[in-house]
Amino acid sequence: MTFINYAAREINCKIVYYGPGLCGKTTNIQFIYDKTGTAAKGKLISLATESERTLFFDFLPIELGTIRGFRTRFHLYTVPGQVFYDASRKLILKGVDGVVFVADSQEARMDANIESIRNLKENLREHGVAFDKVPYVLQINKRDLPTAVPLPEIEKALRLKNEPVFEAVASLGTGVFETLKAVVKTVLMDLNTR
Amino acid sequence: MAVSDLVLHEADHKRLAAILDRLRQDANAKVTFLIDKNGQQLAAAGHIDSLDPTSLAALTAGNVAATDGLAKLLGETEFATLFHEGEHDHLHINVVSGRAILVVIFDERSSLGLVRLRVKKCSIELGAILEDIVARSRAQRSSPVGSHAQFAEITDDDIDALFN
Numbered sequence: 001m002t003f004i005n006y007a008a009r010e011i012n013c014k015i016v017y018y019g020p021g022l023c024g025k026t027t028n029i030q031f032i033y034d035k036t037g038t039a040a041k042g043k044l045i046s047l048a049t050e051s052e053r054t055l056f057f058d059f060l061p062i063e064l065g066t067i068r069g070f071r072t073r074f075h076l077y078t079v080p081g082q083v084f085y086d087a088s089r090k091l092i093l094k095g096v097d098g099v100v101f102v103a104d105s106q107e108a109r110m111d112a113n114i115e116s117i118r119n120l121k122e123n124l125r126e127h128g129v130a131f132d133k134v135p136y137v138l139q140i141n142k143r144d145l146p147t148a149v150p151l152p153e154i155e156k157a158l159r160l161k162n163e164p165v166f167e168a169v170a171s172l173g174t175g176v177f178e179t180l181k182a183v184v185k186t187v188l189m190d191l192n193t194r
Numbered sequence: 195m196a197v198s199d200l201v202l203h204e205a206d207h208k209r210l211a212a213i214l215d216r217l218r219q220d221a222n223a224k225v226t227f228l229i230d231k232n233g234q235q236l237a238a239a240g241h242i243d244s245l246d247p248t249s250l251a252a253l254t255a256g257n258v259a260a261t262d263g264l265a266k267l268l269g270e271t272e273f274a275t276l277f278h279e280g281e282h283d284h285l286h287i288n289v290v291s292g293r294a295i296l297v298v299i300f301d302e303r304s305s306l307g308l309v310r311l312r313v314k315k316c317s318i319e320l321g322a323i324l325e326d327i328v329a330r331s332r333a334q335r336s337s338p339v340g341s342h343a344q345f346a347e348i349t350d351d352d353i354d355a356l357f358n
Contacts, residue, residue, distance in 0.1 A: 003234040007207030064356040091259040095232030
């Protein structure tokens, strides 16, 4: 649900990074935080366990610039990836404008990727949002690992609606801003069509 | 997307801010602010900028969302009021019309009873304005020109420029 504030001349959008546990959602947000200038970002809030696993969400507000005289502000959220935190994932999707699905390239995590996308679809549906309609980008993370599945094979399993796909190594920042740019673009273009 | 966007005009903001300012004075509070349930700040009164309002709004919305989840587990529709007591500052959170969240930050110069009383009174006024805003947002969305006519010509170049 985009929030257009004429009083402050702002467009506010919510982007959620979704995916299975330990796929690199928080690493994406952390890299964006590290590489964004102080004036364009707010605090990075991580509600995490003592072992640094996401407990509720990570939150990073960023401001990208002006379009048509409106400041564009994006609230980036991650969900907790672990299966048993589904109630929290559902809450965080409320009011979402765009989704980045971060997939883990490792062969051993392919089932977890597929289950997480199924879970995403179901949780979106519960908020009255059709997966087919939501602005959506697929990021294939951890491409540097020796156990990474070849890209065509991953795409065949996970690319469901001809969405933009980006290979990434989020720990090094590879593909992180490309993914962010793509989701921002799909969100703003979606606004365009309403 | 199925959910209507929220469009806040200057006049709406002024009406909301006037009520929040009155509440701040009547409740002897430090800060009053109103956010939507997704964590976007709608209006505020008091010295909110010293508090990092964006983070405050996102965490408050998360707090209310988690509490809503708890309420549903217990068969309740919602827990409309939350109160967090600190050593110096206290936080009173109230869901307004099921759509927005009214937050009052106060210290020893006020009391929970006074804040609750004043919040109850102004929630009705805020709720009516919010209903207006939502109804208008919906009407604009279903109009032939759509709700965001001014954004109808966003180009790839506009978006590329955001990242340069």
